[in-house]
Amino acid sequence: MAERTLQEVLGVGASQDANTITLRKADLGLTDPSATADKVIAAVVIKALSNMGQSFYDADIDQTIYVERGFDSFVQRGTNQDNYLVRQINVNLATPDTFTGFNPEDY
Numbered sequence: 001m002a003e004r005t006l007q008e009v010l011g012v013g014a015s016q017d018a019n020t021i022t023l024r025k026a027d028l029g030l031t032d033p034s035a036t037a038d039k040v041i042a043a044v045v046i047k048a049l050s051n052m053g054q055s056f057y058d059a060d061i062d063q064t065i066y067v068e069r070g071f072d073s074f075v076q077r078g079t080n081q082d083n084y085l086v087r088q089i090n091v092n093l094a095t096p097d098t099f100t101g102f103n104p105e106d107y
Contacts (some may be wrong), residue, residue: 064107
């Protein structure tokens with residue numbers, strides 16, 4: 001099996017050329033016309049959670065990344081110690097055991 005395409009993982013509007021990667025906000029569930037970096041990263045990770053789970057990884061030796069739910073927790077933040085729910089999503093990067101550091105080209 002071949003690695004999954006950008007469109008399969010991130011939506012039909014995903015595309016790339018030699019210099020850019022383009023993602024449609026609608027494919028990621030974003031509606032804010034000026035989404036923050038936090039929102040964009042969260043949207044990509046949440047989309048990957050649906051489309052790059054461990055079942056895809058287990059079924060395809062070419063897939064080197066899988067995304068899974070972690071353990072939600074509560075933390076207190078700020079001077080008022082407000083309660084925050086932390087939703088954990090784990091991104092797992094698998095490569096043959098010749099680790100020399102993190103390089104996105106290895107995955």
